[in-house]
Amino acid sequence: MKLKDVLTNEFTVRYDPAEQCLLIYPQLNPPAGTVPIRHRLSVLQEMCSAEAAKFVGQTILLLIPELRAKVFGEPEE
Structure with missing residues (x-):
């Protein structure tokens, strides 16, 4: 998958209870x-709530091209 196919200003976040994943x-x-993109519940449970929130939040920020560039200094592509 190419980076340009993942970066977007709009996305869907869903929890799948059967797979126990945040999608x-x-x-x-x-x-x-x-x-x-999948975040397994088991991985999130290994973190404290602040770490899990930061991990999920960073993932979302990295998906939005302008925020990716301004917050993390990564290319918008």
């Missing part, structure tokens, strides 16, 4: 077969 899709209404 982040790089589109508002992802078509079937779209591969999400």
